[in-house]
Amino acid sequence: MVEGRPLQRSRRHRTLAGVCGGIAGFYGWDPTLVRIGWIVLTLLGGSGILLYLVMWLVMPDGT
Template sequence: MSDYRVPEGKKLYRSRRDRKLLGVCGGIAEYFGVDSTLVRLITILLVLVSGSGFLAYFVAALIMKENPG
């Protein structure tokens, strides 16, 4: 079991600053505090392996709100 906890008030948004396509990977990287290149590589790997990762990316882009700040 992990002791990782999300700080109060922290929300997942699409990034405005770190975006290549729609800001989903940049937003995930900002949320978890990791390098966005790593998130992008994992996303590309999932798309190549499963094929459904491409659909998941665009669904996430539709669901996630853009960062208001």
């Protein structure tokens, strides 16, 4: 995580809306691992879909 850098959707690591890539970039993680976590949340009750939609609306688009 870079000090002072805001949480924003990624333009570089974008598959659908850039939410997973933005979270991965903010914390310094691999975007693939974040996407796998999202899939697991989705398969374990569907909360991943809701969280993704909320983050898509809340997170600003990256530059």
